[in-house]
Amino acid sequence: MKSRRQFIKEAGICAGTLLLFGFSGGSRKEMSATEVPILAYHDIGYKKDRAGYTVTPDEFKKHLEILCMNDYKPESLDNLVWGEFRTCGKKVIFTFDDAWEGQFRMDDNGEIDPDCAVGMLKSFYGREANATFFVSFDKGNTAFGQPEKEKYKLNWLLDNGFGIGNHTYDHVFLSELTEEGIKEQIAKADEKFEELLGKRWKAVKIFCYPGGEFPKTKNGMDIIKKRFVAAVRTKRGYKVVASPYPPIGYMYEIPRIGMYSGEKGENALDRITEGRYDPLSPSIPRSLRG
Numbered sequence: 001m002k003s004r005r006q007f008i009k010e011a012g013i014c015a016g017t018l019l020l021f022g023f024s025g026g027s028r029k030e031m032s033a034t035e036v037p038i039l040a041y042h043d044i045g046y047k048k049d050r051a052g053y054t055v056t057p058d059e060f061k062k063h064l065e066i067l068c069m070n071d072y073k074p075e076s077l078d079n080l081v082w083g084e085f086r087t088c089g090k091k092v093i094f095t096f097d098d099a100w101e102g103q104f105r106m107d108d109n110g111e112i113d114p115d116c117a118v119g120m121l122k123s124f125y126g127r128e129a130n131a132t133f134f135v136s137f138d139k140g141n142t143a144f145g146q147p148e149k150e151k152y153k154l155n156w157l158l159d160n161g162f163g164i165g166n167h168t169y170d171h172v173f174l175s176e177l178t179e180e181g182i183k184e185q186i187a188k189a190d191e192k193f194e195e196l197l198g199k200r201w202k203a204v205k206i207f208c209y210p211g212g213e214f215p216k217t218k219n220g221m222d223i224i225k226k227r228f229v230a231a232v233r234t235k236r237g238y239k240v241v242a243s244p245y246p247p248i249g250y251m252y253e254i255p256r257i258g259m260y261s262g263e264k265g266e267n268a269l270d271r272i273t274e275g276r277y278d279p280l281s282p283s284i285p286r287s288l289r290g
Contacts, residue, residue, distance in 0.1 A: 036075065037272045038093040040234045040256035044117045045102035052260035054102075057115040059261055063269060064124045067092055070273045074121070074130040078163045081206060081230045081251070092272075094121065094131035095232065095256060097167060097208060101145025103133060104153050118162075132163035134208035134232075136171040137192055151196045158200055165206040166190065166228070173213040179220050186227055207231040207252075214284055221288045225252055234258045253284050 042053040044060050055063070075091040085091065096103045096117060105113035112119045121129040135143045135154075142150050157164055168174075169188035177185065186207075193201035207228040214233075215221050224231055231252040257272065259265050270276075 036080065036091045036093060038077065038080075038095060038232065038254065038256040039259050039268075040232075041094070041096045041103075041117065041259045042098055043100035043102045044115075044120075045100070049261065052262060052264055055259060055261050055265060057120065059265060060117065060120055063259070063265065064120060066269050066273065068124060072272075074125055074128060076130050076161070076163060077132040077165075077206065077232070081254075095134060095165075095208075096131060097134045097136075098171065099133060099135040099137070099139070099143035099167075104144045104157075106146065106149055106153070110152075118157075130161060130163075132165055132206065133157060134165040134167040134206075135189070135193075136167040136210070137169050137189065138171040143196075154193075154196050155200075158197070158203060163206070164193070164197075164204050165208050165232075166193070166204050167208045168210055171210045173211045174209060174215045174220065175213040177215070177220075179215070179217065179223060182215055182220050182223050186223070205229045209233045214288060218288050221252070221284065228252075230254060232256055 041055060041060075043049075043055070044057055045054055046056055047054055070090065072090045072092040075085060075093050077093050077095060079085050080093060094117075101116075103117040105116040105119075107113065112122065114120065114123060117131070118129075121131060137143055139145070140147065144150065144153050146153075154164060166186060166189050168185040169192065170185060172181070172185055174182055174185075190201065190204070193204050197203075205228055207224055207230070209231060212233045215224070229251070232254045234256045257268055259268055
């Protein structure tokens with residue numbers, strides 16, 4: 001497998017776009033093992049959502065305030081996967097699924113909406129702001145709404161140290177697809193990334209399972225493992241992952257904490273700030289493991 005630096009070099013990312021903060025000496029096993037909550041958000045907005053996936057801007061601001069008051073600083077999911085944390089002390093990783101417009105909105109002058117997720121992260125954390133966006137293109141064949149700004153937004157994210165992940169093109173559950181269907185969904189998204197990012201599309205190295213559903217067969221899982229260096233999922237309960245490097249057996253089932261509107265989201269934050277987590281446990285069925 002190619003090294004991280006090889007991926008970055010081939011992806012054409014200029015120096016300073018993604019900062020590499022390695023640890024001096026020591027193997028992965030020798031690195032400290034703190035707990036890092038990985039948060040999984042969906043849309044940020046005011047639409048009615050019976051499932052509670054849509055978090056309002058006011059709620060998201062409150063979440064950020066609570067995390068800031070408890071000294072959590074944003075860390076990169078990409079850095080966790082590669083074992084290259086850049087921050088000290090308490091860490092939190094923000095992820096967003098599905099590429100909704102409420103996650104990243106701009107006006108006609110190219111100014112970022114202060115009430116979208118990117119705008120609020122920048123407001124709270126400035127240059128330290130970080131998140132990974134797992135992009136699918138099932139909403140009008142575009143990411144983040146505003147199709148005329150799609151290319152600019154995706155490149156802006158990479159230029160400013162944010163991460164982009166593959167969430168398939170049409171957000172189809174892998175459990176409903178044949179192995180060929182899985183390949184097609186990933187390849188179709190890859191083609192779109194290449195169209196929008198040029199050779200930097202190679203920086204898209206982490207996968208997110210739509211609906212948290214795994215493929216039906218081991219061969220289907222092998223497709224994911226061959227194409228990506230890691231994959232994330234969200235499961236019921238509140239999960240964390242040991243850091244700065246997930247156990248090898250968990251690289252394709254990195255757990256996240258589902259963040260919701262209302263009391264459900266506040267309860268998740270209580271668990272985070274109080275350190276009350278469920279233990280890390282396997283989620284991929286034994287029959288799919290390699």
